[in-house]
Amino acid sequence: MRVYFDSSALAKRYVHETGSADVLHWCEEASVLALSVIAVPELISAFNRLLREGRIDVQQYRDVKTDLLADIEDALVCDTAPEVVGHAIRALESHPLRGVDALHIGAALACEADVFVSADQRQCSAARTLGLRAVSV
16 A cells, blocks of 8 residues: 655654654555655754754654655655646645645655545645545544
8 A cells, every 4th residue: 555644744753742653553554655755854854843942852863864764765755746746736726735735745646645644634635635545643
């Protein structure tokens, strides 16, 4: 099963918070972990914010970064190809989304994800209406 994780969901794989158990479940269910190329810098940004805020220490930052980079070696990483952008534009024209959220939906559609996992309710709602099986974590 091809499971697409947006950044808000995938972060829960590395930093324990509400929804982490659900994310780990979907990671186990996935035969292919899919994400957008934009997820990696978004997650590194989030990890650095946690480090600056003192919510994780330097070693924890190194550990989560190492884990993320190891995970993406085996992942299907969807680039921002014209097909992805086209899907994102259609999502933006029909739903009140931020541009980056629409790109995640566009990537999930382009890579033919079986499941779309996000912590953003509005994004999940849009994904559902655009034909994805969306799971909120």
